[in-house]
Amino acid sequence: MTNPSEDISHLKKLPLHAQHERFGAHFGAFGDWYVPLYYTSVIEEHETVRNGVGVFDISHMGEFFVRGKDARRVVNDWMTNDLEKLSPGRALYSPVCRENGGIVDDVVVMMEETDQYMIVVNAANIEKDFAWFDSHRKGEVVLENASDGMALLAVQGPQSRPVIQALFGIDLSPISYYHFVKFDSQFGEILLSETGYTGEEGFEIFCSVSKVLPLFQRLMEAGKPFGLKPIGFGARDTLRLESRFLLYGHDMTDETNPLEAGLGWTIGWTKENFIGKQALEAARKEGFKRRLIGFELEDRGIAREGCPVFVEGQPVGKVTSGTHSPTLKCGIGLAYVAIEHAKIGQAIDIEIRGKYTKARIVKTPFYKRANSSLSKGVS
Amino acid sequence: MNFPAELRYTKSHEWVRRSGDKLIVGITDYAQHEISDVVFIELPHVGQQVEQGKGISIVESVKAAFDIYAPVSGTVKAINTTLESDPAIVNQDPYGKGWFFELTSSKPSEFESLLTRDQYESMIRQSAAG
Numbered sequence: 329m330t331n332p333s334e335d336i337s338h339l340k341k342l343p344l345h346a347q348h349e350r351f352g353a354h355f356g357a358f359g360d361w362y363v364p365l366y367y368t369s370v371i372e373e374h375e376t377v378r379n380g381v382g383v384f385d386i387s388h389m390g391e392f393f394v395r396g397k398d399a400r401r402v403v404n405d406w407m408t409n410d411l412e413k414l415s416p417g418r419a420l421y422s423p424v425c426r427e428n429g430g431i432v433d434d435v436v437v438m439m440e441e442t443d444q445y446m447i448v449v450n451a452a453n454i455e456k457d458f459a460w461f462d463s464h465r466k467g468e469v470v471l472e473n474a475s476d477g478m479a480l481l482a483v484q485g486p487q488s489r490p491v492i493q494a495l496f497g498i499d500l501s502p503i504s505y506y507h508f509v510k511f512d513s514q515f516g517e518i519l520l521s522e523t524g525y526t527g528e529e530g531f532e533i534f535c536s537v538s539k540v541l542p543l544f545q546r547l548m549e550a551g552k553p554f555g556l557k558p559i560g561f562g563a564r565d566t567l568r569l570e571s572r573f574l575l576y577g578h579d580m581t582d583e584t585n586p587l588e589a590g591l592g593w594t595i596g597w598t599k600e601n602f603i604g605k606q607a608l609e610a611a612r613k614e615g616f617k618r619r620l621i622g623f624e625l626e627d628r629g630i631a632r633e634g635c636p637v638f639v640e641g642q643p644v645g646k647v648t649s650g651t652h653s654p655t656l657k658c659g660i661g662l663a664y665v666a667i668e669h670a671k672i673g674q675a676i677d678i679e680i681r682g683k684y685t686k687a688r689i690v691k692t693p694f695y696k697r698a699n700s701s702l703s704k705g706v707s
Numbered sequence: 708m709n710f711p712a713e714l715r716y717t718k719s720h721e722w723v724r725r726s727g728d729k730l731i732v733g734i735t736d737y738a739q740h741e742i743s744d745v746v747f748i749e750l751p752h753v754g755q756q757v758e759q760g761k762g763i764s765i766v767e768s769v770k771a772a773f774d775i776y777a778p779v780s781g782t783v784k785a786i787n788t789t790l791e792s793d794p795a796i797v798n799q800d801p802y803g804k805g806w807f808f809e810l811t812s813s814k815p816s817e818f819e820s821l822l823t824r825d826q827y828e829s830m831i832r833q834s835a836a837g
């Protein structure tokens with residue numbers, strides 16, 4: 329076995345790094361970060377989140393605050409999705425587009441007040457997004473990058489609600505999917521949202537980096553009766569992929585638009601304007617050349633990012649994400665495929681290490697929890 | 708971690724057990740920990756000629772694909788087809804039911820120069836310290 333020894337000296341560590349070591353984490357690189365990939369096993373951790381409850385340290389994520397008289401108008405201009413759907417205490421998933429429709433990032437906007445928003449951005453895009461927002465800022469608006477001072481824990485799984493209840497001792501009944509509350513606690517100011525990236529019921533806890541250690545320790549204690557375990561980035565990827573949550577930099581980039589990515593539901597067509605609207609309207613009218621599809625392998629194997637896709641020997645696209653699905657017990661993934669072949673049931677071949685592997689385009693998500701209300705968020 | 712004394716080892720984390728004129732090959736406990744969650748294994752063909760240090764098998768885990776190398780030059784005499792239906796057995800029993808393939812060696816000196824348990828163990832300790 330080759331054991332690629334990676335240079336980790338330039339990578340950033342999470343504020344709870346020592347805790348992850350204590351739990352026996354195997355670490356690896358994720359963008360600029362040195363993160364726990366798994367503690368015991370990706371598949372075990374995946375199943376813990378599907379059937380019980382797990383906690384992810386995702387403090388690498390970025391948080392921006394936008395405040396001021398013109399905040400609503402400006403944020404609505406940045407987002408393809410429509411802030412009309414928001415009221416104080418609600419969250420919204422949205423791509424951020426360039427004028428040409430290319431995706432700058434996909435973010436979650438939380439509305440605190442009409443003139444006050446928090447935007448949660450991907451770690452790899454913190455600097456890019458800040459520069460983008462800053463250069464598209466008009467009127468009375470203050471933009472703050474609070475990423476370095478904020479930690480984020482995601483508690484996910486069917487048992488997450490009682491764990492959160494035991495941790496904070498607050499009434500969670502007003503919180504539902506894509507809603508949040510902000511309150512003071514012994515761990516300082518907490519923003520608690522019912523959001524996540526796993527396809528299970530779950531919560532995300534935003535707090536100050538200075539308070540995250542005692543918060544984490546108390547959380548593990550409160551979660552003990554419910555079997556709460558720390559979960560690594562390996563299972564985060566298998567969980568999000570089964571639920572067809574896209575990963576920026578892979579399933580969407582500056583070179584793909586939300587329509588191709590299957591994110592049409594996040595476009596506020598009726599909005600007077602937003603950055604990229606003209607380009608997206610043109611793409612919608614003229615049609616687009618490729619589409620992000622989900623596939624299941626019929627042969628054994630794993631089709632990973634970059635594997636070419638063929639239909640009857642002709643190259644038609646490329647895999648953007650691929651893994652082994654612990655739930656379906658087969659290879660699954662996402663690929664951009666020429667629009668004429670992007671049909672459910674289409675047989676495709678995926679080239680893995682020089683060999684064709686049989687696969688089929690299938691309906692997504694690959695996995696949906698029973699009684700799920702959370703397919704599309706606040707759409 | 709467990710490294711049986713009667714086996715020989717490679718720097719690339721394969722183990723080799725001599726059994727008569729055959730050499731049985733698998734991956735070490737260290738390797739299965741690092742690879743984690745084995746979900747698919749591509750084995751060589753029976754009769755295939757192999758050269759020491761060349762990749763002849765692939766292990767796919769949820770995490771990544773890993774090459775497995777021929778510890779000595781020779782001919783593949785048998786493969787463990789159980790791994791095709793139950794790849795996770797490599798994680799559960801790397802030195803027993805999780806063996807990969809059986810070789811006959813064409814250069815006996817190659818086996819003699821493989822790492823002993825003590826050499827392999829100290830290599831693992833050093834890489835963990837580094």
